[in-house]
Amino acid sequence: MEFSSKLLENAVNEIAMLPGIGKRTALRLVLHLLKQPSEQTLHLTEALLRMRNEIIYCKSCHNISDVEICEICNNETRDKRIICVVEDVRDVMAIENTNIFKGVYHVLGGKISPIDGIGPSQLNIASLIDKVKNELVDELIFALSSTMEGDTTNFYIYKQIKELNVKISTIARGISVGDELEYADEVTLGRSLMHRIPFESSIKSM
Amino acid sequence: MEFSSKLLENAVNEIAMLPGIGKRTALRLVLHLLKQPSEQTLHLTEALLRMRNEIIYCKSCHNISDVEICEICNNETRDKRIICVVEDVRDVMAIENTNIFKGVYHVLGGKISPIDGIGPSQLNIASLIDKVKNELVDELIFALSSTMEGDTTNFYIYKQIKELNVKISTIARGISVGDELEYADEVTLGRSLMHRIPFESSIKSM
Incomplete structure (x- = not known):
């Protein structure tokens, strides 16, 4: 890709470093931001920077949290x-x-x-x-x-x-609820059989 | 989606405002940035901000450019x-x-x-x-x-x-070079016939 602007090229290259985003998609996203008010870019970049710099992991369970001990642990x-x-x-x-x-x-x-x-x-x-x-x-x-x-x-x-x-x-690994047996892969179906449960307990969980 | 952190939620919501990016993809991208060194987030946000604030459009052709008159016009x-x-x-x-x-x-x-x-x-x-x-x-x-x-x-x-x-x-609109006629849509094929060109000039362009 030949860019007419270094600024554009840098922005596209940085976005294209994200997983699953190619250069074409990155260019589309960048051109979208250019068409929107500059506040949108400002809010996006601020949210990313704050998230990256200020995020806390719960001291007990290591889940992402805004406080030292997360809601669940607390x-x-x-x-x-x-x-x-x-x-x-x-x-x-x-x-x-x-x-x-x-x-x-x-x-x-x-x-x-x-x-x-x-x-x-x-x-x-x-x-x-x-x-x-x-x-x-x-x-x-x-x-x-x-x-x-x-x-x-x-x-x-x-x-x-x-x-x-x-x-x-x-x-437990097994056939998803609602799935047809014929479409299940054999490993999952095999495990499903091996780890079968008493019928009564399957009724209880309904 | 229930988030365990406001910072995380804000970042996901801002990314999900981009066209073609849903909340799940946004979350995947944000978690990727969290796993990378914080410099990557810094470079990404700097490139976006500079691009949005400093980009110039060519005064003659309005293409994105880093200078007042773009390379092509110049x-x-x-x-x-x-x-x-x-x-x-x-x-x-x-x-x-x-x-x-x-x-x-x-x-x-x-x-x-x-x-x-x-x-x-x-x-x-x-x-x-x-x-x-x-x-x-x-x-x-x-x-x-x-x-x-x-x-x-x-x-x-x-x-x-x-x-x-x-x-x-x-x-010109027409069948793409290398394409099979049978797979072309009828509008394109119709235009292709209507705007047919002399065979000699098709040889010249090869």
Whole structure:
């Protein structure tokens, strides 16, 4: 792409560094901003800068927060003895949306991925182990995505706490509610069969 | 979407105001920025702010430029008597990429679109009419997209200069080079037939 302006080129290149945004899309976004009042660009950049510089991670669960201890950790009605281990804030939001879970979270901030240069020390794993060792924890629920990296991370944590007196579980994998069996992949369908549950308990959850 | 942080929510909302970017994508982009060094956010916001506040439009053709008269208008080898009328800088870039056009441009900055509240006065039309009236212009080439808005804009300009001694043309519409006839839409194929050209001149352009 040949640009008629360095300012334009820089803006496009910076936006195109974001994941999933190519140069054409970046150019479209930049031209949109040029057509809008300059206040929009000002508000956008201010929001990004403030977010990047002032954001706080909850000291207990490491979720993104505006205060030192997040709302969920600070909520007296949540059961601190059940900890759901997730990758990032999006997973917390997804689980909170279900209104099913009344425990607390521990946000790892990623998964162990040697290929991306992410080892256990870059994740919030040590503080999780500490919590299990020093606080009253009954159960850890692993809710990472079931990929190679997710499984590796689960196993890494499991190895360090398996001797301790804590229940370790993982969320159920199976056919989505409402899905047709014929379209399910065989791994999911296989797990669904292997981890079948008593019919009575399936009625209870309806 | 329920956010655990106002800072996060503001950043997501501002990004989601950009066209074609929903809240989920915005959240993904923001979380990406949080994982990168804060310099990346700083560079991104600086590039956007500088672009928005310092960008200059060429005084002659209204293309985005870093100087008062853009490179193309300032180029002695370009034929100022042939003006290609386009919508925005992307069209200039696309035509420049062909290396075929040796005239200059006039960037309207949009198309007449009553539904979006865009009338002729918001576009760079008056300066185009002035140019045709007061400067040595042999030909105007309309290269707007062939939509209702593009056709309206072409016709609006045409009405004001049709009495003047200037050739008015429009870029050819037809089947793309390399495309199969059977997949072409009927309007394009119809125009292609209507505006057929002598075979000899098609050989010359190969």
